[in-house]
Amino acid sequence: MSNDHQEDIKQFLSLMENVDERMKGTFQNMHHGYPTETLVRFLKARDWNVQKAHKMLIDCLQWRIQNEIDNILAKPIIPTDLYRAVRDSQLVGLSGYSKEGLPVIAIGVGLSTYDKASVNYYVQSHIQMNEYRDRVVSPMATEKYGRHISTCLKVLDMTGLKLSALNQLKLLTTISTIDDLNYPEKTQTYYIVNAPYIFSACWKAVKPLLQERTKRKIQVLQGCGRDELLKIMDYSSLPHFCRKEGSGSLHHSSNGTIDNCFSLDHTYHQQLYNYIKQQAKHMETSLPIKQGSVHVEFPEPDPEDTEIAETIESEFHRLAEQNGRHLTAKGSSTTLE
Structure with missing residues (x-):
């Protein structure tokens, strides 16, 4: 890892020292004893832009707290x-x-x-x-x-x-x-x-x-x-x-x-x-386990993911139309797979 990246990690670690105790707690539950390696993952995901990686991690920690992911x-x-x-x-x-x-x-x-x-x-x-x-x-x-x-x-x-x-x-x-x-x-x-x-x-x-x-x-x-x-x-x-x-x-x-x-x-x-x-059983020692799904807040999709989904949808429609024309021409009932 380059010296520049070492500086990025150092800066990121410094920023994380300023988060509140609740976020520090869920971060600890998330990194499993490897905080630096976890920060590197977020840095890679944001092309080593420390500010963007920091925002990404803070948003992640907030999502974990709001949706009780530590207890899921x-x-x-x-x-x-x-x-x-x-x-x-x-x-x-x-x-x-x-x-x-x-x-x-x-x-x-x-x-x-x-x-x-x-x-x-x-x-x-x-x-x-x-x-x-x-x-x-x-x-x-x-x-x-x-x-x-x-x-x-x-x-x-x-x-x-x-x-x-x-x-x-x-x-x-x-x-x-x-x-x-x-x-x-x-x-x-x-x-x-x-x-x-x-x-x-x-x-x-x-x-x-x-x-x-x-x-x-x-x-x-x-x-x-x-x-x-x-x-x-x-x-x-x-x-x-x-x-x-x-x-x-x-x-x-x-x-x-x-x-x-x-x-x-x-x-x-x-x-x-x-x-x-x-x-x-450990968590609900005196209460019965309840039936029902956990409602997790769905994050807004990344614009890149949205574009990919729209492209897939467009391609599927194109293939369906193409298949429809093929079936009409052939008088067949086969399915495009």
Whole structure:
């Protein structure tokens, strides 16, 4: 790191000494013993502009306080059947670790429907997975691999992506904005796998809008990406949809054990859900755990995110019109995927 950046960090640390005690408390809960590394993430997100990074962090801390994010891991989604419905329609899971010890987060973009619960439950679930990653998963990896681990890899499965995905664009933009503003620079690389034509067309339109820093993080792999991913992780850590061509997001292994890291029955989700229920018991010793979603204030999307969402929407409409003309010409009833 350059001397200029060392000065930026020093200046940022100085500014943080002046925040009130409540903000210092939530910052401590957020940095998990690594305050400098946390400041560096916010500096990177704002291209090393100290004033902008400081404002970003202050806004993040205020968001955490106002929405009681420090306590969100003590608020389970109940009953279990409702949580299972969320898991079945919001396909996210931890499949393992890279050879360097980074958590590998698998996301079933194409087959997630987000139609089994209210938006608030999906946002609550996403933030809980973020917090569990930062408070439990990353610290365990740090201890196991003997070096500070605060980032992850994400493998995005586009299997089943259809034009109807446009219906989830608003929710996905909300979740993306929450991550961008409050969990910046947490993902080292995004790997896109099983990409159909519709993704390729959108990617071509969206790519020029992305900042260079973001573009460098995204790798579109051929097919299921197995061979490329095996260079950075063992087979056991490969998401199930990367293990063979055409495996798809919803398949289980054939040996009778659950191998789908999206499923509530997977070890990761069982541990996460049990952890949340245990935290709830500690906090609500004399009161029953209440049913109901946590209402988190949704931040205003970044203008860049808005432009990207509008471009995706425009591209989807163009593809739909193109498909409509194709179907009329062919007299066919096939669906563009």
